Amino acid sequence: MNIVLLEPLAVSEEVLNKLSLTLTEAGHNFKHYDSVEKDINVLKERVKDADILIIANNPLKGEVIRAAKNLKYISVAFTGVDHVDKEACMERGIKVSNAAGYSTDSVAELTLGMIIAALRNVLPCDERTRNLGTKDGLVGFELKGKTVGIVGTGAIGLRVAEILKVFNCKLLGYSRTEKQEGKNLGIKYVSLEELLRKSDIVTLHTPLNAETKHLINKERIAMMKKSSILINAARGAVVDSAALAEALNQGIIGAAAIDVFENEPPIEKNHPLLNAKNTIVTPHIAFATKESMVYRAEITFDNVYAYLKGEGKNIVF
Numbered sequence: 001m002n003i004v005l006l007e008p009l010a011v012s013e014e015v016l017n018k019l020s021l022t023l024t025e026a027g028h029n030f031k032h033y034d035s036v037e038k039d040i041n042v043l044k045e046r047v048k049d050a051d052i053l054i055i056a057n058n059p060l061k062g063e064v065i066r067a068a069k070n071l072k073y074i075s076v077a078f079t080g081v082d083h084v085d086k087e088a089c090m091e092r093g094i095k096v097s098n099a100a101g102y103s104t105d106s107v108a109e110l111t112l113g114m115i116i117a118a119l120r121n122v123l124p125c126d127e128r129t130r131n132l133g134t135k136d137g138l139v140g141f142e143l144k145g146k147t148v149g150i151v152g153t154g155a156i157g158l159r160v161a162e163i164l165k166v167f168n169c170k171l172l173g174y175s176r177t178e179k180q181e182g183k184n185l186g187i188k189y190v191s192l193e194e195l196l197r198k199s200d201i202v203t204l205h206t207p208l209n210a211e212t213k214h215l216i217n218k219e220r221i222a223m224m225k226k227s228s229i230l231i232n233a234a235r236g237a238v239v240d241s242a243a244l245a246e247a248l249n250q251g252i253i254g255a256a257a258i259d260v261f262e263n264e265p266p267i268e269k270n271h272p273l274l275n276a277k278n279t280i281v282t283p284h285i286a287f288a289t290k291e292s293m294v295y296r297a298e299i300t301f302d303n304v305y306a307y308l309k310g311e312g313k314n315i316v317f
Helices: 013-025 040-047 062-067 086-092 104-119 122-130 155-165 180-184 192-198 241-249 290-308
Strands: 002-005 029-032 052-055 073-076 095-097 147-151 170-174 187-189 201-204 229-232 255-258 279-281
Touching: 013 029, 013 290, 040 062, 052 290, 062 086, 073 290, 086 095, 095 290, 104 122, 104 155, 104 201, 104 229, 104 255, 104 279, 104 290, 147 155, 147 192, 155 170, 155 180, 170 192, 180 187, 241 255
Parallel strands: 002 029, 002 052, 052 073, 073 095, 147 170, 147 201, 170 187, 201 229, 229 255, 255 279
Antiparallel strands: none
């Protein structure tokens, strides 16, 4: 089979060669590209003979999928797959798998870092110090004892809860499925509205779909405490960015830390959240650590090997 890695996986050539060796030894053709291509016509050319595609988090449009006449399977080196045209895959009977679980620790750890950075005014303190200033007006808050609302208690949400438990936080949860594991960690499952009203910190760990798009909108932001902090390391469109920016500028909530936007970085300078008060913004980095990138690549190739054996692994549709 012709197997094409359409974009880099952020691992060394040594790791990539090791993971792909069994493919080539079995007589499959493996080709990989070292750069992200945006041109649709170039992408069509790259995929035209592919039986299997491996991608990361860059959009794979239906036009490109339909140009791959032999395509049977896509292994996505990412947890979310909303950047893959599902309709085109369903139309052609193409199976798609993801790399769920590779970034559980990395996302949870950045979430904790963002919470503490927001509570302790780390960025304003840095700026103040560099400009011969003092702590006046920048004394922050402790995480200990705060009520944290976790929206989405999948693997990442549960890992966040596990970490926050060490800080003696009170944990509220809102999720499609109430998990016993979450309850064992001390999560009290409540409605989204109750979670927003009672939480000092709200952290989002839900996938993006029709139900969760703009889940956090103007009306729901207005339910939050004036001092509350919103963390989004999930998907950008889960939050209405314009509504959040307006709420921050008007002091309706205290602060926000945002790792994800509606589009992949670079983000336009006029984006509302880049110009809002009391924000921490990062360029979709939560999932990306040296360790998680290797683990992601391993899962992604394992999915391919399982598919070649006729075993569906991590299939999402």
